[in-house]
Amino acid sequence: MSQAQLMDGAGLARRIVEETAKRAAALTGRTGMAPCLATVLVGEDPASVTYVRMKQNRSRKAGIESRHVALPAGTTTAELVDTLKALSDDPTVHGILLQHPVGPHIDERAAFEAIAPEKDVDGVTLSSYSAMSFGLPGFVSCTPGGIMRLLDEYDVDPAGKRAVVVGRSAILGKPVGMLLLGRDATVTYCHSRTIGLSSVVREADIVVAAVGRPRLIRGEDIKPGAVVIDAGYNPGNVGDVDFDTARERARLITPVPGGVGPMTIAVLLEQTVTGAERQLGLR
Ligand code: NAP
Numbered sequence: 001m002s003q004a005q006l007m008d009g010a011g012l013a014r015r016i017v018e019e020t021a022k023r024a025a026a027l028t029g030r031t032g033m034a035p036c037l038a039t040v041l042v043g044e045d046p047a048s049v050t051y052v053r054m055k056q057n058r059s060r061k062a063g064i065e066s067r068h069v070a071l072p073a074g075t076t077t078a079e080l081v082d083t084l085k086a087l088s089d090d091p092t093v094h095g096i097l098l099q100h101p102v103g104p105h106i107d108e109r110a111a112f113e114a115i116a117p118e119k120d121v122d123g124v125t126l127s128s129y130s131a132m133s134f135g136l137p138g139f140v141s142c143t144p145g146g147i148m149r150l151l152d153e154y155d156v157d158p159a160g161k162r163a164v165v166v167g168r169s170a171i172l173g174k175p176v177g178m179l180l181l182g183r184d185a186t187v188t189y190c191h192s193r194t195i196g197l198s199s200v201v202r203e204a205d206i207v208v209a210a211v212g213r214p215r216l217i218r219g220e221d222i223k224p225g226a227v228v229i230d231a232g233y234n235p236g237n238v239g240d241v242d243f244d245t246a247r248e249r250a251r252l253i254t255p256v257p258g259g260v261g262p263m264t265i266a267v268l269l270e271q272t273v274t275g276a277e278r279q280l281g282l283r
Contacts, residue, residue, distance in 0.1 A: 004228070004250035005154075006259075009146070012153050013262035017062050020270045024063035027276055035276030036065040037095040037121065037268075038087045042080060042102045043073035052099050055265060062269050067093060077107045081114040088116035094276035095121035097268065100171075118279060121271040124171065133178045139271045144176035146263025147208060147229050148183070154252055156206065156227050158185035164201050166190045166217065166240070167210030172231060176208050197221075209240035219245025228253040231260045 028034045037059050039052050056066040069083060080102070087093050096119045102108050117127040123141035131138030140148075151158065163185040167173030177187045185206065190197055201207055201221040207228045209217050214234040219242055222228060228250040232240025239256030247253055254260050277283040 004247045004253040007150050007154055007229075007252050007254045009150055009254060009259040010257075010262045012150060013146075013266035016149070016263075016266040016270055017058070020064075020266070020273050021062040023273045023277070027273065027280065027282060028063060030282065031280050033092070033276075033280065034063060034065045035094050035273050036067055036092055037097060037272045038067045038069060038090075038093045039097045039099065040069045040071065040080075040083060040087070041099045042071045042075050042106065045101075048099045048101075052097075055097065055268065058265050059269060059272070062273075064269060064272055073103060075106070077105075077110050080106060080111045084111060084114035088114065088119055091279075093119065094279050095119055095268075095272035097122045098124070100124075119275055121268060121275050123175070123271070129170075129175065129178075132175060133182075135182050139275070140179065140267070141171050141175040142264045142267040142271070143172050143210075143231060143260060144179050145267040145271075147176050147231065147260060148179050149267070150229065150254065150260070150263060151206070151227070154227075156252065158183040158206060161185050161205040162203050163187045163206040163208065164190060164204035165208045165210065166197070166201065167208075167212075167231075169210065172210040173208075176210065176231075180206070180208075207241075211240045213240055214238040215240070215242040217241040217246065219247070219249055222246045222249040224249050225251045227251060229260060230254050230256050232256065233261060 024035050041052050059066040087096050096115045112124045120128045120139050123139045128138050132140050158180050163180045165173050165177040168189050168191045181187045198221045210231040230239035230241040
């Protein structure tokens with residue numbers, strides 16, 4: 001079999017951001033108010049600082065105002081909840097992103113739940129998760145949403161396909177499985193307690209790797225002709241799939257970097273503008 005076609009997440013993300021920037025400009029022109037994304041960071045974890053800065057820069061380039069709230073590492077759950085509630089009540093803020101992890105002393109779920117669902121553009125609240133699972137309108141988790149957009153872009157219809165999701169985190173594995181189920185795939189979740197991971201993955205028409213273990217999924221585990229989505233991002237720009245061997249068997253595959261990664265921010269920006277349009281009565 002010839003080598004798989006690459007799924008160009010970077011290119012698709014660029015087009016989504018361009019379209020989002022046009023909508024942001026139109027909204028600013030009509031209402032006099034730019035869409036605004038508030039980012040909240042607790043502490044100074046270098047990776048989190050970098051992620052937040054990247055999101056702020058991309059927002060600005062797309063005509064989305066960004067408001068940053070930096071809280072000290074010792075912030076309590078109650079203080080964080082108060083901050084998020086104040087942003088939820090602030091009519092000049094249209095989307096809220098709490099950068100996680102927030103630190104072990106904070107009740108992360110309580111913090112997420114302080115975000116008003118209509119401003120939950122990162123798709124982290126229980127309300128967003130259930131709406132997504134029931135196929136109701138609302139914001140989706142950004143990385144899973146980006147994965148579904150990539151599948152659509154490459155005309156991969158999940159209906160009737162066997163989809164295997166490796167990983168079951170609340171922000172990635174679980175929601176992407178629910179989105180695939182919502183599109184009529186037959187979904188299997190694998191996780192750290194799964195026995196015989198390789199044999200389950202071998203049955204998949206669509207594989208989503210969302211683990212955080214470099215090259216865990218090997219080419220020999222890929223069913224010939226499968227679609228392989230690698231959401232993993234490990235040190236050294238290495239995914240959760242062994243790209244070189246998987247590429248020999250897959251039909252479509254996402255590279256790392258340049259596959260799933262850029263889609264996450266694109267969906268975040270798009271959902272921020274959608275939130276602003278709804279809150280300002282344009283939708
Ligand atoms: P996570 O919260 O650590 O979850 C990892 C999942 O993988 C867990 O469900 C875990 O199972 C499972 N797992 C661990 N070892 C396994 C094994 N040997 N076999 C099968 N399953 C195993 O990670 P995450 O936040 O979902 O992130 C996963 C990866 O995606 C990371 O590389 C991360 O950097 C990347 N990521 C990328 C983006 C992006 O924008 N591209 C966004 C988010 C995350 P248990 O539940 O049993 O522990």
